[in-house]
Amino acid sequence: MLLLINKTNPGLLQRISRLAGDEDPDVLLVGDGVFYGSDFMVEKLRAIGVEEVYASKPCLETRQVKLSDKCVVVGYDEMVPLIMDEHEKTICP
Amino acid sequence: MPKTLTIVLMSGYQENEDALFAVGLARAVLKAGHRVNMFLFGNAVNMANKEKPIKGHVRISERLKSHQDTGKVGPELDELAGMGAQIATCHTNEYGRGTEAEDYRSGVQWGDVGETVIRFLLTTNVLLSIRH
Numbered sequence: 001m002l003l004l005i006n007k008t009n010p011g012l013l014q015r016i017s018r019l020a021g022d023e024d025p026d027v028l029l030v031g032d033g034v035f036y037g038s039d040f041m042v043e044k045l046r047a048i049g050v051e052e053v054y055a056s057k058p059c060l061e062t063r064q065v066k067l068s069d070k071c072v073v074v075g076y077d078e079m080v081p082l083i084m085d086e087h088e089k090t091i092c093p
Numbered sequence: 094m095p096k097t098l099t100i101v102l103m104s105g106y107q108e109n110e111d112a113l114f115a116v117g118l119a120r121a122v123l124k125a126g127h128r129v130n131m132f133l134f135g136n137a138v139n140m141a142n143k144e145k146p147i148k149g150h151v152r153i154s155e156r157l158k159s160h161q162d163t164g165k166v167g168p169e170l171d172e173l174a175g176m177g178a179q180i181a182t183c184h185t186n187e188y189g190r191g192t193e194a195e196d197y198r199s200g201v202q203w204g205d206v207g208e209t210v211i212r213f214l215l216t217t218n219v220l221l222s223i224r225h
Contacts, residue, residue, distance in 0.1 A: 006111060030114050031109060031114060056114075058117065076117045076121035080121050080127070083118070083221065084098060084125070084127055084218075085096075089220075
């Protein structure tokens with residue numbers, strides 16, 4: 001499962017846990033969601049079972065975010081296989 | 094093997110970056126050889142119509158106008174349609190916003206939940222609902 005995070009939200013971690021259930025989801029950060037790419041937030045995401053954290057390159061370029069080196073930066077071309085092939089479903093919580 | 098992505102977009106271009114993201118993703122998906130359907134729902138229906146010149150005095154500053162215009166993705170919807178995307182809008186949501194029966198952009202078709210979305214879903218491999 002790939003979770004598309006496009007906003008910041010105080011209840012996000014709880015929502016991810018609820019949606020993922022027994023799965024360990026991957027996360028794709030876009031828009032203001034890239035603010036979750038900090039070291040602090042990536043640790044929080046990992047703590048609730050998130051495996052890979054991807055962050056949108058075009059969205060990062062317009063914001064001053066100090067990105068964790070545990071995030072994988074992806075452009076639109078690299079998002080295509082993530083969404084079309086590598087995950088059974090993509091959900092925007 | 095080509096797959097079909099259906100994007101249900103629920104935000105207009107002025108509210109957040111969802112429309113920009115949807116257009117960027119759709120273009121990349123089409124370039125990769127897949128198919129794209131896009132259904133404009135909620136405030137996203139405001140992108141379905143041809144733009145009309147504003148009548149009367151425009152008070153917006155050039156700087157703010159430039160900022161507002163950055164996110165206008167209407168022409169990009171036409172471009173996506175030219176690349177093969179099927180883009181439709183929800184007429185009920187348009188009615189609620191007073192825009193039903195306005196002229197559509199060349200790339201956008203009239204649509205509804207009962208038939209258009211079902212038609213899209215029947216051929217969909219990947220469904221992505223983008224909301225805030």
